[in-house]
Amino acid sequence: MSQNKRDWDVQPPFLYPDYKSTVLRAPSRPLVPIKHTLSELTGPVYGHDLIRPFDNDLTMNARVNGAPLGERIIVAGKVTDERGRPISNTLVELWQANASGRYVHKVDQHDAPLDPNFFGGGRCLTDSEGNYKFYTIKPGAYPWGNHPKAWRPNHIHFSLFGNQITSRLVTQMYFPGDPLLDYDPVFQGVPEKYRHLLISNFDLGVTEQDFAIGFRFDMVLRGDNETPFENR
Template structure:
């Protein structure tokens, strides 16, 4: 008997025919379970002092000479473990393209403008109820080379730790109603039953009058519930 944290019914495969980069990068051999009692029951300790208040507001932390362009939005949600417990004090790291679909990254060659007032990186720490909150600019779609006329739907990258290394998660948040979701191999690689968990929900309650639309994206990390299995994989 052993335990795994990740519920593989919720996650994409290592190699996906539609997402071409997986062909040479995804492991081909079965993952090996850790023997009982050998899992590392702790997780990274980092300096929360490093998290600046301004980094929850991506419309502020990249300014050089004015306001960033694009549609202001608020993105908020709860971080839970899979037993349903809110996770307080958790670091949430995000990064994203700007309103033109361009990343502030030397490797992004897409012919769309850099916004001198938008960096696209942010960090937040969840409160006592497990809630994080960012103010940002809605990221646009951008083309990529996976196949002919391939476009990534607008998305925000999220990185979270949770209480142990088994709860680590890197994912992407999408927007409701985006027609590119049906055509995106990275989103479609997720089992159909789990895809809607990556799509944020528009929320008029989070929306701030005359300021910004609000989206809710709750995140559930592995490792809170025991998931015993008998070498079935």
């Protein structure tokens, strides 16, 4: 990870009072660095050898008796370093709510229907040029208890694994033109000049005829255009 000051300016603060849960989880004392052990530096990467057919296709990987409901979309992009060099063979995972704004998780008790044909999770490896692609359903907005009338914008969570399980980065991708972005403290917690790095772009080249609208979301690990990550 780069120690360039500008890299750190990209990232959201650990403590952002408008996002209430950060008040409870943000560190109140200086962090204590822990030296990596040999197993952390050389251990196997979790999940790279477990990629199965349709793992990157959320419109197919949980079908029981039909296609999932909602607007089909394609999310594609490239993972690069600060010099634009592709990061190949990186495990990219995503998870999201369904079209009604509900996750397949016992903690999610939002009064919205679950879709029996949609699990909401997927994974793939970047190719030699750092490219990834997912087929999925556009997630719905959902209420959360952070503040009065609080609704999370449509978003997709992304996770990137490096060459060991301890090197994991997590971020969120948003959609262009979403009016809820102006009221969302998770998004607003990112420094203003870098918020655009979390918003995908409509991409006609990624769009597939008669099937799905395409969005591009590139992720940069370091440098001036570094993607804001939640766990930096």
